[in-house]
Amino acid sequence: MSVGIARLSPQSAFLSGGGALLSAALLTPSLILLCVALGRQMPPQEWLSAVWMPRPGDMTSLTVHYVILPRFVIAFLVGAALGLSGAIFQQVLRNPIAEPGTLGVSTGAYLAIAIGTFLLPEWLAAGREEVALTGAAIATIGVFSFARRKAFSPITLILAGLVVNLTCGAVAAMLGLLHDQGLASLFLWASGSLVQHDWNSVLYLLPRLLLLAGLCFIIIRPLTVAGLEEETIRGLGLSPSRARIMGLTIAVALAGFVVSAVGVIGFVGLAAPMLAKLVGARRFTERLLWAPMIGAGLLCLTDQLVSLINFGGRELPAGVVTAIIGAPLLIILLPFLRRGSESIAPVYAPMQYNKRPNTILAICLFSLVPIVWIALSLGQGPDGWDWTGFTDIEPLLPWRAPRVFGALAAGGMLAAAGCLIQRITGNAMAGPEMLGIGAGGVMLVVVLMMAGQSIDPQAQAAFTIAGILGTFALLLLFGRRSGFATDRMLLVGIAINIAFTAVIALFISSGDPRALKVLWWVSGSTYMLSCAKASWALATAGVLIVAAMMLQRWLTVLPLGEATIRNVGVGLRTSRLSVLTVAAILTAGGVLIVGPMSFVGLMAPHMAAMIGMRQAREHLLCATLIGAGLVVTSDWVGRMVLFPNEIPAGLVATLIGGPYFLWLMQRRTA
């Protein structure tokens, strides 16, 4: 019966030709804009000749032939490739928020380019494409080889991909902070530019895209089956790992070629398949056709619009604008998504749980004491290492205590927020930054900076809070219609986050002298803390974590689905709204202190689950303690390792936590 209802969902028939309609709606205006651009160069009767054989020496026909046309074609190809890649990713990983970058392709390439930019410029001279492709390949091979022993299960791939992404991003950001020259050019590359000077990129991408698309259509049946449950895949006589690896290899290759050709173009790969689904492409085969078309349309239109807008004497990177245009489109169409049409791969559910969680909690709590004490008493001065012991610690406290306790509070809050969000969404890829709240806070400050305001620390804090509140209000506004259904909220949050992050990237790539400061802040640093602020942070953290603990019964019921939630008499809207609000305030607290620190919020809850924490209460507490310890340690290491230079704690947390996480995951498989 439920099948009958799903089939009759009010939108499906209405939008049955939705894929074609949306593609046309995106491609038609971009073609018109292209014609307008051409018309400005030369009269229509000369177009054909300019396309086929430009007159040497005639500037306009050369511009049309070597700049305008290849740019349109590359936008089409890149959009199509990313749409196809994203459709395969979402199918095989069984996660609606998977995208071409999920397994480390983009950040791998990004890190390789960063190394080239800052350390080994001769690499880049040899060829940017090759460097990017190599980086992408190494990162992906890393993720694959790690997931191999778990038969490439979606959850293992996703988690390994997250760690590789965060680690590569952290190393690249660290390089950027240490060598600020070239930062703007790196961010510019990362924002993706479709500017062309010849047909080489088209000739590079076209055959590869055609080949991979052909391969994809050959294995369309195994790929369709790969989106089902593990048992069903086996039951149909297919090896789950082989089906996944075939699909993912194609998807990764598509993404890798795109990255090496034009840099990182985000969002299209996430949005195109999702938009295809939203306009009614229910079957995987339909999505394979329409996701590339929608992706191509999205990117072509964006790029045509980009070339119209002039932003401070330079052109906006297409990758950034795609995010800024595409995110609202996604949010507008989201209400059309059919309920229950997703089959999300389940989060890691411990089969061997810890029988004595309280012992583990006690161990975590008491190991915080030496960590905090060492962070307070051991440090480097002008004359080398300096250990104050118990007695001489006092004069140093005003300097060190704010940072240590601020880090403690922030780490705890972000980890707790991540735990809440992962529990209510049931999505392993969900983290506090995915509500867009952190990025919202930073974005408002950045926008004001771009508008030419100078911002002192006090005003910065105030604007951050304003940005956070505004973002949360936006989130609630869009989530209200679906009764704050968590899957929708997550998608809305991601869309908001991507758009805001794009604005921040735009600022950093603008070459503004304050860019470094913003990057520092975004990377997670305790540098700006005062004593008063740290005590406030600790108090807030305490109150909020108690508040989160009071939600524990809801946190147990909410993952069981709407039928059960209603049956036991939990108010759906009230409970979801409360958990979201607490998570949002926790995130805001963490962001205000150390900036949006992705790793801790994302990974601390997974770590707690992996050491066997099962119940809501123990999971939440353990994640909080792990987060707090991790950030204090990272902050201390970040201050010590390159003394007198500093590395932001957020980056260190990723670099320490990443390998530890992979080790935990591996141990679990043994």
Added chain:
Amino acid sequence: MNEQMSADLQFQLEMLGFALREREILAPIDMTLPQGRVVGLIGRNGSGKSTLIKILARQQMPTNGSIRFDGKLLNAWGTKSFARKVGYLPQQIPVAPGLLVKELVALGRYPWHGALGRFTQADSDKINDAMTATGVSAFADQLVDVLSGGERQRAWLAMLLAQDVCWLLLDEPISALDLAHQVNVLSLVRDLSSRRGLGVLIVLHDINMAARFCDELIALRDGHLIARGTPNEIMRADILEDIYGIPMAVMSHPRSGCPVSIAC
């Protein structure tokens, strides 16, 4: 808990209907479901059984008509006060990642203690009783999701019992059970109904099980209520053929003499 079980705890359906766009899933139905009896809901796939039971459980909003429960409109009930009276077991049992059987059953106490209320000895007694009654005490410390299908179904049923409701709405609660457990669970439901005066509405596919354990049968076809009566009234070849759309034969059980039906 018997005090609250006045004779009024009945569902009154007035012109209740459900349509999805133009398609009518449930034609307007007028009926009363009295408390204290086991009512079987039978019919072919897609006849509207699950929709009806979901509407009664407030899982779905009807598109026409209204329902009163205990004299009060269904919408007027508070979430928790409704959950104290009516328990619902969906056809597809959700996964419960990382939850132990005893914790799942304990969720049934939520409408009584709420988000922050104290978990009392009485709560834990109810939980133990529910697990004993459904025979899942032995699995109390196991993860729900590693149990076999039948064990899992009984664990969820235990949650409903711990909920201490006066109405059970069960959508195919025995679909994953072996014959012995089917009889056990249905006997348990029967027993609860007669001892504690519980009202039960139960979707069943096995017409013989339905006839054996239900006080009354309600048959739906294409969203229309086509028959209602005691098992003896319904267990007639012509009526069954009307319900299921295939020729059916009815004979007497060799031992009990009750009517038994088989498809011809």
